[in-house]
Amino acid sequence: MNQIIFVAFFLQICFAFDFNKYNALDKIEKYLAIFNRNQGTVKSKVEIIGKTFEERSIYMVKMFTKRKTRCGSCKGKSKKAILVDGGMHARDFISHAFVLYFLNFLKTTQAGFYLVKKFDWYLIPVLNPDGYEYANNFERLWRKNRNPFNETCIGTDLNRNYGMQWDPENGGSRNPCNEFYSGPFRFSELESQAERKLMLKKAFIGYLSIQSFGQLWIYPWGFTKDPVPDKSTLDKCAKAAAAAATTRHGVVYNSRQTSERSTLGGLSSDYAKAAGIRFPYEVLLRDKGTFGHLLPEDQIIATCEETTDAVIAWVNCVCAEMM
Numbered sequence: 538m539n540q541i542i543f544v545a546f547f548l549q550i551c552f553a554f555d556f557n558k559y560n561a562l563d564k565i566e567k568y569l570a571i572f573n574r575n576q577g578t579v580k581s582k583v584e585i586i587g588k589t590f591e592e593r594s595i596y597m598v599k600m601f602t603k604r605k606t607r608c609g610s611c612k613g614k615s616k617k618a619i620l621v622d623g624g625m626h627a628r629d630f631i632s633h634a635f636v637l638y639f640l641n642f643l644k645t646t647q648a649g650f651y652l653v654k655k656f657d658w659y660l661i662p663v664l665n666p667d668g669y670e671y672a673n674n675f676e677r678l679w680r681k682n683r684n685p686f687n688e689t690c691i692g693t694d695l696n697r698n699y700g701m702q703w704d705p706e707n708g709g710s711r712n713p714c715n716e717f718y719s720g721p722f723r724f725s726e727l728e729s730q731a732e733r734k735l736m737l738k739k740a741f742i743g744y745l746s747i748q749s750f751g752q753l754w755i756y757p758w759g760f761t762k763d764p765v766p767d768k769s770t771l772d773k774c775a776k777a778a779a780a781a782a783t784t785r786h787g788v789v790y791n792s793r794q795t796s797e798r799s800t801l802g803g804l805s806s807d808y809a810k811a812a813g814i815r816f817p818y819e820v821l822l823r824d825k826g827t828f829g830h831l832l833p834e835d836q837i838i839a840t841c842e843e844t845t846d847a848v849i850a851w852v853n854c855v856c857a858e859m860m
């Protein structure tokens with residue numbers, strides 16, 4: 538019986554959704570609805586964590602196992618959770634694509650099941666749906682959300698808007714027309730507010746903000762060149778992830794502290810660290826600038842495969858370091 542349900546679920550996904558392309562928002566939302574039926578070994582539930590300026594819903598998919606046991610091989614009194622977001626920046630199309638691929642991986646594969654046994658997963662495939670819809674239909678390289686400052690200047694860079702050392706003078710901008718506009722104040726935006734609420738509500742052990750591009754795993758701090766107290770641990774797990782990604786297809790990934798080249802204020806990964814999430818990262822997917830944000834669709838699957846390998850290696854490292 539279980540197998541029949543599994544196959545039925547798999548077929549539904551196969552017919553309904555094409556992982557080889559960058560899907561429009563309506564297709565993505567239809568696909569996400571499948572995860573609310575809660576069938577199969579890996580349980581899943583869809584929640585709306587907030588609304589945007591244009592009144593779109595921000596969806597989150599929760600993945601968990603039926604029994605609330607301690608996580609597989611990870612030690613700890615209770616099962617911990619991991620938060621993953623995609624599409625913070627509208628134009629990072631490979632980021633949305635990866636989170637959707639990874640949802641399917643968690644739900645339908647044995648390796649995915651092991652990851653869900655270790656941790657509960659909270660995944661936000663499209664954190665900035667207004668921006669994604671706009672980028673898809675009008676301006677492919679749009680980065681910000683769509684909250685207007687005035688008639689001509691629209692949008693805030695969400696990854697400058699979080700409340701840890703929010704500072705437009707530090708890698709952001711006070712100019713609402715600028716691509717890196719930090720917003721009028723910390724957490725001024727509905728999208729960053731929605732994620733903050735989630736970060737504070739749940740005791741997450743890890744956070745991955747999936748972005749592009751650069752083939753890079755980076756970790757706090759970003760706002761200062763100073764290291765976090767547990768830098769060596771964060772670095773170790775970033776290195777493990779980057780090495781695993783590189784092994785898959787020979788495409789080289791690296792890792793470092795976010796601020797190694799220049800400092801940036803108001804980052805989501807810095808806020809996550811300050812909020813008590815021990816293992817927060819920004820993961821920059823392919824490529825290194827050849828196509829940049831316009832990564833061709835024929836590279837989607839390979840990027841998703843190597844990044845899945847990276848996340849598995851990262852989970853194993855986090856588990857080992859939790860002991």
Ligand SMILES: [Zn+2]
Binds near residue numbers: 625626629748749750
């Ligand atoms: Zn980005």
